[in-house]
Amino acid sequence: MIAVENLTKKFDQFTAVDDLSFSVQEGEVLGFLGPNGAGKSTTMKVITGFLAPTAGKVTIDGHDITHEPIAAKSLIGYLPEGAPSYGDMTTLEFLNFIASVRGFSGDELKQRVEHVIKEVDLASVGHQTIDTLSKGFKRRVGLAQAIMHDPKVLILDEPTDGLDPNQKHHVRELIKNLARDKIVIISTHILEEVTAVCSRAIIIAQGKIVADGTPSDLESRSRYHHAVTVRLSSDYDLQADLQGLADIASVEKSEADPLCFTILAKEGAAIYSKVSELAQSKQWPVEEFHVQRGQLEDVFRSITQQAIDTEQTEEAA
């Protein structure tokens, strides 16, 4: 278990992480979301023991990262932002180096290196120097070193940044496979990634947690949760028909397509059946009709914007 208690990190006067507390259990894949500069990377750097906290503490399976750094770091596999690695080494040399630092030697070392090379599909570039590799391969080398010792805790800072869609998919599958008995924390600003791999998401802004829940929890906070999108084949005045219906918050007309409408539900209400009945009885010229789960992007924007606004009003006052 990772426990973060009242973690604060300041750089001179700037507070990057502000009194953050949360814990992560085995089997959880935690997505760390936030706008750029929200403190995601800083939090990860403190959890992995790279930066010392200004206040508060972090324990990994009971080992305090400040007081027992070696024990705590042995449990962690970490992919830093940008996946840095020693560019003048070949992939194999680099992975051998990491494996020996992780305490492997002899046959066991060979097996581990072979295993991770297979796992992230690096066999074709084993003898190439890392500097000559493409961005996607470099990222995979970074992933390979992070999972070398089959760590209990895997911390990945933007693991799919710069990868093509196939590679992204591959890395996500990998993370899902690894996650079963581990703790995985990934930071990202790609929201589809959260829905794809995370079992829990924390949104931070201005160094504080502004939302914490499962991805579907967060989606349900969206204005678009349970909204119904209708596309018509010809012009028809939906709004007149909808006025009598309860539980409808508003109707939005799409800017791109004048025949496309989104009917927003009032909070907590399910309107799909009502709207569908209405559409049948009034014989709308419907071409497409579907219900939305909610847009994570919309939640993300409204929540983080709120946090920034409050901060600014506080400062002004």
Added chain:
Amino acid sequence: MGNLGIIFKRELLSYFSTPLAYIFIVIFLITNGIFTFDMGGFYMRAQADLLPFFSFHPWLYLFMVPAIAMTLWADERKTGTIELLLTLPIRLADAVLGKFLAAWVLTGIALALTFPIWITVNYLGEPDNGVILAAYIGSWLMAGGFLAIGSCMSACTRNSVIAFILTVAICFLFVIVGSPILLNAFPEWIPQGVVDAFSALGFLTHFDSISKGVLDIRDMLFFTVFIAAWLLASAIVIEMKKAN
């Protein structure tokens, strides 16, 4: 193999996997030759010793060693690998020492490859090989002193050129601080004790006696403590400046 050894090995191999080590060694050998034979008048002196060879070493190291040391930490910072290295389960001391030792061994290899000059002097005359061995040891210790300064300067910045310039400047101070030119420049009212203390910090003071074959424990101790102090300073700087 402990973590110190693993880091040492990685660093040393990385010198040889790029042209850096070879260029360093070749330039070191060529300049050594020029200094010894041309400027040092090795043949003209007609003496069976290597004094002209060794007496140029402080000035040679002044530019050669910072070139090796400048990347030690600055590059780790620049490429971000410092974050990788320092989140591995190793002690900072192992990282600092491992990197230093690798660079020191590289200078040792370059120094050892000057052996033809030792063969030459033995072929031409009958030198005191004990003196020559002592001078080699002294020279290597002095290179270590330069490197330790370089390690600390390299930890201060992510720009290796800045690290190079800072290292050259500080090394220059430690070279001239014990030289007669500077010591004579002290006004007379300054007590002799202060002047002596200054001169005791100078590389030349300690290297001169070693290169004449006097392996005094105090001179050896000076370089050892000097290296240890600058490496400790490196570790402190790295710890303090990790964030930027």
